[in-house]
Amino acid sequence: MAVGCTKLKYHFPFAVRGFADVQATCQDVTVTQELLKEGFHRDLLVKVELGVVGEDARGCTVAARTRLPPGIYVDPYEVASLQQHNLTQAVLIPDVIDVEAPEYLATDLLVLLYMEPDPQCSRCFSAALPVHGRYHRPAEDSEEALVVLKSPEVLVCCCDNHLSAECWKPAEVAAPCSGKTVGPCQWYGVMHKRVYEESILQVPVGLRQHSSLVCVVTLLATVFCSSLILAAVCKYGHFSPVTCSD
Template sequence: MAGGLRWRGEALLSAGLAAFLCAFRVQAVCEGATVTQELLKEGFHRDLLLKVELGVVREHSGECTVAARTHLPPGIYVDPYELASLQQHNLTKAVLIPDVDVEAPEYLATDLLVLLYLEPDPWCFHCFTATLPVHGRYHRPAEDSEEVLVMLKSPEVLVCCCDSRLPAECWKAAEVEAPCSGKNAGPCQWYSITHKSAHEESILQVPVGLRQHISMVCAVTLLATVLCSSLILAAMCKYGQFSEVICSE
């Protein structure tokens, strides 16, 4: 009887030790990522700097592609024409979902989803970085503040390793219809990894007008429009080819 109890105790102890070592191994291998995002410059036109430091060891990372899936609120947008120019010169690579109306004000705009590909950082082991130009939208005039705060949440970190096998316990499949890299013509399987953020949110300060200045702004705009139109008409009457017809009327 005593021998059986002792055998059971040793078996439970061995199982517990094995479970602890397995959990320790998974935690060591599956150490998450650290995400840092920073808004550079001032005013309406900013640069969003993203930096991701992977916690996995090199033998599991392989030839992987790292991307950040960022949800931009209505107060921020990415200019698709500017992005196309940057991608043409290999300065950045991103996918916009959906199409962007660059003329819409904040109160008529919708959220924007951006998949931003990150490049390896030569100065940091297991770090990936990318910069995305973002722009603040025009807001409604405020009552007593000359700035509006737009909150930008931490992105989701995605990893795609089409040519290597990842430890299944570390990754969660993500629904992303985008190629792993420029080498792949079609979409492949992306995986989401847990991460911690240096800051949960980044704050964009967008300048706005004040409601009590509306009358003054309208009056100055109307005066400037009338003055410029008069100067243009006078120049046309004096130097234009049809000056006689226009001025006689």
């Protein structure tokens, strides 16, 4: 006697809804970044609002990890000076940067920017970092080159707090929990929504059809300035004979 099998379908509306609620809670974290000023020398302003998950991160160190493309760089000497005056805290990877290299000879730069709490918002953090545009190759028909900065990651480092495993995941970051301390620690990253997916830096560039004119003007200016210096030395310089003794 054949026995028929009936397929049963189970629905878990509460489980699915619970998972969606957890995802919504994690996505409550928002990140915004903005490029201030104009020209080659700018300030990168990053703001983070932890939202509901900020309850887990109280007393923790909050940082933003961002990768800068070759078209933009950070001056390590400038950052060191700012850190001495407690104006910013950042870790640069690599820490040796050729600030004179053009865009086509430079590499990416990873920056871990420590954030300061907002006194008017218990779950809000912000930090600013001076950045500089690199020189680009002359273009054919455009007087601007576009450098795209993607949205940074949000990281926290906690000593005693227990972070929610649903939102916070271990992250591989070889940096101390504070810019003033030494030694690595365990960082955690969180899923978040980006107010703006990316920022765009517009860098002025020259046009290739102007290359000959620029070379000629530069050569003439160099010859003219050198002639003025030589004339001044000959007119106002004091020359004394030098005797050689055996």
